[in-house]
Amino acid sequence: MKLKNILIRIMAIVAVVFTFLSCNDDFDSVGSEVIGDVNFEDKQYSAVPIAYSKKFERVRTSGLGIDQQGTAHSNLLGVYNDPIYGQSVYSILSQIQPSKLNPAFGTNAVLDSVIFSLPYFSTATGTTSVQVDNVTETATTYRLDSIYGNQPIKLSLYKSNYFLRDFDPESNERQVYYSDDVETNFGTEVEQTLLYTNNNLVPSAEEIIVTTETVTNGETTTKRERLTPRLRVEFPDDIKTLFSTLFLDKAGSVELSNLNNFRNYFRGIYIKAEPINNNGNLIYLNTRDAQITLHYSFDETSNDVTTRKDDKLDLNFANTFINSITTELDGTLNDNSPIADELKEENQDTINGESNLYLKGGDGSYAVIDLFGGNVTNENGEEENELSFLKRQDWLVNDASLKFYINQNEVTGGDTEPERIFIFNMETGTVLLDYLLDGSIDRDIPLVSGINHLGRISRDSDKNGEFYKIRITQYILNVLKGEIENAKLGLSVSQNVNIITSAIGDTPTTKNEIIPSSSIVSHEGTILYGNGVNVPESKRLKLDIFYTSSKEN
The missing domain is CATH 2.60.120 (Jelly Rolls)
Structure with missing residues (x-):
């Protein structure tokens, strides 16, 4: 009985398809005759x-470039020489947001390192197995995306002292910032404290290998991590001391208690690009991926035993981003x-x-x-x-x-x-x-x-x-x-x-x-x-x- 029903359904489907095709042939023929030959013509x-x-x-360069996936692809950094329109220099000013508010750094906290990381857009092109200290690791090769030009630029990183408002006090709407604001209106306040300078920056497609050592109960553990291509910098001791004062010494303070207070306290980071010999390169960035990470250690006591523990605080680029654009008159x-x-x-x-x-x-x-x-x-x-x-x-x-x-x-x-x-x-x-x-x-x-x-x-x-x-x-x-x-x-x-x-x-x-x-x-x-x-x-x-x-x- 089941087989009979299946055969009947198949025959019915075949009949419908055959009828449709026959009618479709007739329709095409009639349509071609009426439209193509008698009453209508294409012009x-x-x-x-x-x-x-x-x-x-x-x-306006604040709040740019959110695509249909809700991802920011909005910031340019570097120098571009257009063969028609001349040279443009792009720098970035951004607010900073901590990964956690009112952080408790622990007892006898010490800032061990401060790392700045600025990832590039890249695509993996292959992998190979490599031996490192008798351990097999997978190394990845990359191709950089959205990089224009191959000449070096001067890159400087500053702690800004210019307060970026969220809202316009006159309209109570979102504050708008423009391509000429940094140069024309903000002045030297965005270059308050120099954190880092690279006088010969050309983005590299090499992956970054990070080695960290952790000491637990007198035993040292080494960890290796492979990161996608990026600019990664460990700040020197004087800058580490500055961040220790700004953060570890401020544990429990009102400055770190909420976002409004924090944004007035730590007002932002300015990434400044400058040409070298009137040349350079230009990078497209999702600045939301950039961050400054504070790695610190502290004492933890349990059952009358005190050990050193490691933790971190991420300072993420967030909220307000401004692209400064300077078009050179020469x-x-x-x-x-x-x-x-x-x-x-x-x-x-x-x-x-x-x-x-x-x-x-x-x-x-x-x-x-x-x-x-x-x-x-x-x-x-x-x-x-x-x-x-x-x-x-x-x-x-x-x-x-x-x-x-x-x-x-x-x-x-x-x-x-x-x-x-x-x-x-x-x-x-x-x-x-x-x-x-x-x-x-x-x-x-x-x-x-x-x-x-x-x-x-x-x-x-x-x-x-x-x-x-x-x-x-x-x-x-x-x-x-x-x-x-x-x-x-x-x-x-x-x-x-x-x-x-x-x-x-x-x-x-x-x-x-x-x-x-x-x-x-x-x-x-x-x-x-x-x-x-x-x-x-x-x-x-x-x-x-x-x-x-x-x-x-």
């Missing part, structure tokens, strides 16, 4: 958006350069558009795109607003995209070109619906995430960038149907398209312009062709709309 319409650039004087982009002159707001044609669009990360620049800012000649030979004209057409829009050609005459191609650019609603700072509907979003690999909407750079045979293609089909559909307003769009570079939060910046004439956080944490720049009359026709910015309409139209 293309090309609009010419109006586009120009805007330059920032400063941008770089390409200075007051006398043609690019700087073009980027002045009074020289940007916001009515007719510009021939070049200047995109630069950090406190750089972005482009404004007005998709339907002009008029067209309609079917009656009359001038009509382009958007009104398009809304009257009975079109089935199949695809809509913008292609931004790179001005190869103005840029240095290759690795210095940004892999991704990012489009957003300038009025709200939000992504377009096409982003939210993109099934290719990959939270683990930002480089290839969202390529259906935000296409990667297309390169020629010499690996020089040719163009970027951005598909905005759903956005155009909604605009033409009147479901959303035709807002001006912004175009920026992006280091990580998974970061969709917004920040603000000040241009020479406007405060609080919206800019994606992913642009601020990007370092590269490029120059794209706009819609100006001097642009070669084949390279001119266009909005290509592919649609289906009835032949009567």
